[in-house]
Structure formats: C-alpha cells, structure tokens
Amino acid sequence: MSTSKYPKLSGRFDAKSVTSIDRLLKDIFDVAIAVAQPTSRVPQFLPAPPRGRLIVIGAGKASAAMAKAVEDNWSGALEGIVVTRYGYAVPCQRIEILEASHPVPDANGLKAAEKILKRVSGLSADDMVLCLISGGGSALLPLPAEGLTLADKQEISQALLASGASISEMNCVRRHLSAIKGGRLAAACHPARVVNLIISDVPADGLHDIASGPTVADATTCADALAVLQRYAIKVPPAVSAMLESGRSESLKPNDPRLPHIETHLIATPQLALEAAARLAKEAGINAYILSDAIEGEAREVGKVMAAIARQVKRCAQPAQPFKPPCVLLSGGETTVTIRGKGRGGRNVEFLLALGVALNGEDGIFAIAGDTDGVDGQEEIAGALLRPDTLARARKHGIHPLASLANNDAHGFFQALGDSVVTGPTLTNVNDFRAIFIAAQPDNI
Template sequence: MSLDPRALLTDLFNAAVASAQPALCIPPHLPEPPKGRLVVIGAGKASAAMAKAVEDHWPGDLSGLVVTRYGYAVPCERIEIVEAAHPVPDAAGMEAAKRIKDLVGGLSADDTVLCLISGGGSALLALPLDGITLDDKQAVNRALLKSGATISEMNCVRRHLSAIKGGRLAAACHPARVVTLLISDVPGDNPMDIASGPTVADPTTCADALAIVQRYGIALPAVVREALESGRGESVKPGDPRLSGCEVRMIATPQMALEAAAEVARKAGLPVHILGDSLEGEARDVGSVMAGIALQVARRGQPFTAPCVLLSGGETTVTVRGHGRGGRNVEFLLSLGIALNGQPGVHAIAGDTDGVDGLEEIAGAYFGPDSLARAWAKDIKPKDSLANNDGHGFFEALGDSLVTGPTLTNVNDFRAILILPS
C-alpha cells in the first residue's frame, strides 16, 4: 500500500476538527424566533465562532455577549466578543461572567436566551461565590490541573465554588426560555461537565466536591473550604422550577469527530476501528495500553489485521511530577512510542481538537517507527523526557509537533494509530 502515513494521519485529525466547526453545526439547531428578544450568551473556545454562525443565520434582531480564549475571537457585528484566559481564569473572564449574568436579568417569558457553550468555558466563565476571590479560584484551578483528577471531578469542584455554574446562569435567566447549544469536549458528553454546566441542573453536592479535594490532597484556602463545608456553594438541583424552560441540544461531540475521521480513512482504503470516544486515565497509562493493542495487531493479527487504523477520543490526565510542560496528548504519544520500541509499520498522531495541548499553543504531535532512533541520535533520552513530563520538548526537538493555531472548536482529544504490514 502506497501512502504517506504522516499526511494521512494529519488528514484524519483535520477531518475530526472540521466536523465540529460551528458554521456547520449551528444552523440546524437554531430555535424558532421568540415573541420577544433573543439574547445570545456563551463561553468556551468555540463560542465566538458559534456566535458568528448564529449571526450569519438568524433572521431577526439579536444582541448578546460571549467570552472566548485569547486568540480565539471571531469578528461579530451584533454579539460582543470578549477574550479571557484559559485554563487558569483571569480578571477579564470574571468581568465577562458578571456582565453575562447581568445581561439576562429582568427578561420575560416571551424572551429567549440562546446559550452557546463549548469546552474551556469553566475557566472562561469565572464568577466566584461571594467571599471567594479570583486569586482563590486560580489557586484551586492550578491545583486541580496538576492533581490528576478527571475532568468530571475537576468540574464538580468548580461548580460548587461558582456564582454562575451548576445551573445558576439558567436560574438567572428565568422566566425566559433558555436554549443551550453544546459542543462537547468531555467523556460521555454529560451536559453538566461541559463548561461546568452553567445552564443545567447539578445533582452533585458540596460534600462530593470536598471528597474529591480530599482524594487528591488539594490544599484549599480557608474561605473555599468554608463554602464547601457549610453547603454555601450548593448548586441548582434537578426539579428546580427556574430551570423548567430550559432545553439542551448537543450539536457536536467527540464521537461525531471520530466518525468523520473514520470516513476519510475508509476512502483511503483502510479498515477503521473506533475503540471509544471517552477513554480516560493517566495519559502515559493509556499510551502503554494502546501500544499493547497495536503490537498485537502488528505481530499477531489480533483482534484486527493490518493494515488498519485505530481511533479513540476522550480526555486523559497528567499528574505533573517533573519540570516539563505537561500536555496529555504528547505524554500519551511519548508513552505509546516508548512501548512500541520502534515497531515497524506503526505510526500515530494525537492532538487536542482545540489546538492547545495543556498550556502550550501546540495541538499535539506525530510519532513514527523511527522517532526513538532520531531522538537517541540527538542525545535525547525518551524515558527521561516522559519522567519529566516533557513530551512537548521531545517532539519539538524532532520537528514532529502538531501546530494548528486556534481551531475555533473543541471536541476533546483525538488519537489515531495507523498499523501497516511490516
């Protein structure tokens, strides 16, 4: 079979990203025009592109405000776009969250609030509970990001320290109708975990959040601990009448992105196997397990025969112990490559569909059968790089980083392993 493995894998990643572009996903899910006003609000890495798609396809008047990540703004005429920090919130995000909450106050039952939510909204829509400062929120966020907690666990804690998440934003919209359009970046596509669920009911409790904090040994500022222990941070629960006029529509998901990539691989003549859209766990552990599967395919023809492509999505975690820059996709890929140990015919790509892996403006990387040898030739020790959580440094040195710039969407991590006959 004559093909360029790196080019093909890059095409698969690009197809996954393209499938979740707001210009494609938004129009079929717009609500009918209301008797009163349409107010557009939102938060996330894709929210500005979502707002532009709404403007381009809405037949009547509208106004609104959304907050997105620095560098992810898209020019809009009637919806104000604010940029703020991610993954650690900043003052710009906090001020935008205040303004959004104020914007939906005083609406009537004839009005509709269109809420555009995508991954990244937890940090971008930062409005701490009374008494909790932005510094407190930043400290907790940094600790969570380094702890190895899952995204669901992190967002449970965030919901109970917020004045806008966990259904509170929807409650503020009452009695207006609320239609939330979601681009999912979380395993399982649970709406309460996407941007910490500002417009959906939250069945978890302050006690659940405390248990997570204790599980990972996270030190809390005194006022944060008080908010959880007293129950002052309790979120809006299922059955709350203020959420009776709320509707949620899932418009793009990791599974949809995997299916789009699979179609590209099939057109190239390759059998495709989707292993899951919600794989979690430590990135290095998932990498070594995936390597075991790939080796069984390459050496034994089980459970699939080569050539084939293995696709997966989800959100792994990195417990940062070294002095590297983290990045769950590059950590996964480096661990995978070390376990493959130069196995001929096995190539892989891993990247975050938002274009940012960890704190880096790098989506992920490519790994080939010769990557370890090329690293050793540069006096780079792959196992040392992994131990130091320095996947980004490793792949940059090889020239194998995947750099996309802002993709204006986010449907979580994308991983593809191409196995060719050796």
C-alpha cells in the same frame, strides 16, 4: 476519495511510505476538526424566533465562532455577549466578543461573567436566551461564589490541573465554588426560555461537565466536591472548606423551579469527529476502528495500553481478532497528567511519548495525537506525530525519551524533532483525538 492521494500506505517503509502515512494521519485529524466546526453545526439547531427578545450568551473556545454562525443565519433582531479564549475571537456585528485566559482564569474572565449575568437579568417569559457553550467555559466564567476571590479560584485551578484529577472531578469542584456555573446562569435567565447549543469536549458528553454546566442542572453535591479536594490532597483556603462543608454553595438540582424552560442540543461531539475520521480512512482503503470516545486515565498509562493493543494487532493474525491491518485505531476522551517534573505538560503528547517508549521502535506502527481545540495543555501546539524511528532520532540528538517522559516534557521532546502538530486556533473543541496506524506485514500484502 482517490487512494492516489496516499500512494504508499503499506509494505516496507521507505521515505515515500512514511510521507503517505504522515499525510493520512494529519488529514484524518483535520477532518475530525472540520466536521465539528460551528459554521456547519450551529445552523442545523437554531430555534424558531421568540415573541420577545433574543439574547445570545456563551462561553468556551468555540463560542465566538458559534456566535458568528448565529449572526450569519439569524434574520431577526438579536443581541448578546460571549467570552472565548485569547486568540479565539471571531468578529461579530451584534454580539459582543470578549476574551479571557484559559486554563487558569483571569480578571477579564471575571468581568465577562459579570457582564453576562447582567445581560440576562430582567427578562420576560416571552424572551429567549440562546446559550452557546463549548469546552474551556469553566476557566472563562470564573465568577467566585460569595465569600471567595478570584485568587482563590486561580490557586485551586492550578492545583487541580497538576493533580491528575479527571475533568469530571475538576468541574465538580468548579461548579460548587461558582456564582455562575452549576445551573446558576440558567436560573438568572428565568423566566425566559433557555436554548442551549453545546459542543461537547468531555467523556460521555455529560452536560453538567461541559464548561461546568452553567445552564443545566447538576446532581453532584458540595460533599462530592470536598471529597475530590481531599482525594488529591489539595490544600484550600479555610473559606473554601467552610463553604463546602456547610453546603451553602450547592448547585441547582434537576427539580429546581427556575429550570423548567430549558432545551439542550449537543451539536458536535467527540464521537462525531471520530466517525468522520473513520470515513476518510475507509475512503483511502484503510480499515478504521473506533475504540472509544471516552477514554480517561493517566496519559502515560493509556499510552502503554494502546501500545500493547497495537502490537497485538500487528503481530497476531489470530482468527478471533476483530482488527485487520492495514488499519487505523481511533479513540477520543480526556486523559490526565499528574505533573511531577518541570516540563511543559500536554496530555496528548505525553500519551504519544509513552506510546512510543512502549513500542520501542516497532516497525509499521505510526500515530498522531492532538487536542481538537489546537492547544494541548498550556501550549499553542495541538499535538504531535509518532513514527517507528522517533526514539532513534531523538537519541541521535542527545534526547532521552524516558527522561523527557519523567520530566513531563513531551512537548519539548517532539518539538526538538520537528514532529509537533500546530493547527492554530481551530474554533471548535471536541476533546482529544488519537489515531494509531498499523501497517500490514509485507508478506501479507
């Protein structure tokens, strides 16, 4: 790539340099999304045709796009059904596409889960189930365990989302209150062969955590799920407590005889997206460093830590320092937000606002943070951009950064400044994406 696309990425920061840095940050976010598109990833992992029928099922924000990629690259007969988030449907000819609510489940998700279970019943050993799983599948397959209701699931889901629990903790609870997750969907496919094509949106790519693992075994227990609820003081109906205490809603374990014919492929991951972003930055003449693809913790605390790292890189040209400006620090993972205020939430924008508050206008440090599925929290906004003058501009508009952070209203903060990043449905989901650009000091250029 010619560096002429970004004519001024260092030096003293005038309007031209700010525009170039904004463009670079948006471009590396875009390429992180593009590399994980089902259109390019799915065809590489399609299995050989079975002797019997091919049934396609799936759930997640990318599942409809994955289904379309299967249809476009499969010459034989197939049929199936997948469920995706409202607004993420992609028209298919042979695979039925359903839509439901995310992140809080609804009745359409319940109906979709029931239809998927029915579609895979009565299969033979000659049949194959191609399961297309991506992030968001937990909410889109809310079929409750026997004795529970959809209302129970909705109440617990809302409480978990506001609690600050990690995605692994939330999905542990979801698996053990489900009639379809935690390997149960794979068991329903038995004795057919199951081939999973999975787009990971969780730290460390834990298969049982992606959409709460409907077609993989799970080593966690009902006791683990109960401990999560107790840890975050989440009140649940008596039926939920009784179910977990008795262990009768246990998920399927690795030695379950119904799970021997399962083949799983991770077709896109957060690391893949970060590597693509790093390549683009390097092509633009900027050093790129991937810190981690699995950062977790409170979004505002991660923002403080990243601010300290960025400031150290910018100010201290120490001999042992591995990072040399101008550079981009890249990271992924899934942070959490404990809702205490009345704002609109969003873990990526909360991270970014906390980063900005900690940097306090530090010259030469810019950032972007966004969710690769195009939805940060419950907003149809992917994330936002941060510049050295962000806090000063906010104060001129009468917006107080600390008050916005305390109210969990980072979306409102960045939207008022015109700094939101809106992608629309991206049709993929490889979790959070963060990039911090650190310019070289003028006397070091």
